[in-house]
Amino acid sequence: MERINIIKKKLGELSNLDKQFAIFGSATHQYQLGQTLNEEEIIQIEAQNNIFLSTEYRSILKHLGNGGAGCGYGLEPLTLKNISPPYIGTEKLLRNLERF
Secondary structure, three states: OHHHHHHHHHHHHHHHHOOOOOOOOHHHHOOOEOOOOOHHHHHHHHHHHOEEEOHHHHHHHHHOOOOEOOOOOOEOOOOOOOOOOOOOOOOOOEEEHHHO
């Protein structure tokens, strides 16, 4: 949870330093994060897509935000509509439930 608080603090600092959104992509996300997801929403996304989200990613979704501020134009929010398994990503981030 300490890292989540550090990220929130740094986003606030960036927002204060870049009020004109001059840094690449910042005009898109404006240093704002998407709404957080609750446990039930995360479970629903996992079940409907036959995936398992890592503990770390679940923590980000629940305590920091779902999409928004991030590298470049920002992070795409995770929704039921924008997952097209098989997911191409790291095994640490998102795992296929069939393996379990």
